[in-house]
Ligand SMILES: Nc1ncnc2c1ncn2[C@@H]1O[C@H](COP(=O)(O)OP(=O)(O)OP(=O)(O)O)[C@@H](O)[C@H]1O
Ligand SMILES: O=C(O)C1=C[C@@H](O)[C@@H](O)[C@H](O)C1
């Protein structure tokens with residue numbers, strides 16, 4: 094854990110990875126990277142456009158390729174919620190990042206996820222948010238070095254909780 098110079102946030106769409114990530118970076122004196130923004134800027138399309146034009150599988154492949162290109166230190170990295178579908182990308186992140194799973198209850202999540210289409214969530218046709226939650230939570234838990242439950246805390250409080258939960262050699 095000592096050699097891991099970055100923090101990567103993983104978790105369901107709308108759990109707060111981007112919102113909390115930037116606050117966490119500021120508190121820790123780290124830089125901030127949002128892989129969704131990085132991919133959109135490099136692909137010159139929004140994520141929703143990539144999914145609509147190329148389909149889900151190709152989107153996951155594009156996301157993986159951009160993840161594998163990441164080389165940085167002292168960054169908080171807010172990932173896309175679908176990053177856990179590509180073990181190779183997760184192994185790459187794990188080499189340099191303490192991986193923090195931001196967990197939130199499904200009912201809270203649903204209040205934030207009113208439109209999964211315009212958000213560009215990687216969800217197969219016919220699947221519900223409940224299905225996605227059941228499918229993904231075990232994957233987030235598998236890849237996480239630590240899990241932080243956001244409950245009904247404000248983003249600032251979640252950032253503080255992450256720092257408090259961090260192994261002592263990382264703070
Ligand atoms: N702790 C929180 N309490 C209340 N609202 C929050 C909290 N964290 C985030 N939000 C709100 O939830 C919404 C989604 O947050 P955010 O975009 O940071 O999620 P995300 O995990 O980065 O999602 P995505 O996977 O789609 O990138 C935003 O409107 C944000 O303001
Ligand atoms: O959880 C998801 O499936 C996604 C979340 C977003 O952050 C983006 O990474 C993308 O739109 C897919």
Ligand SMILES: [Mg+2]
Nearest residue numbers: 110111129171
């Ligand atoms: Mg985000």
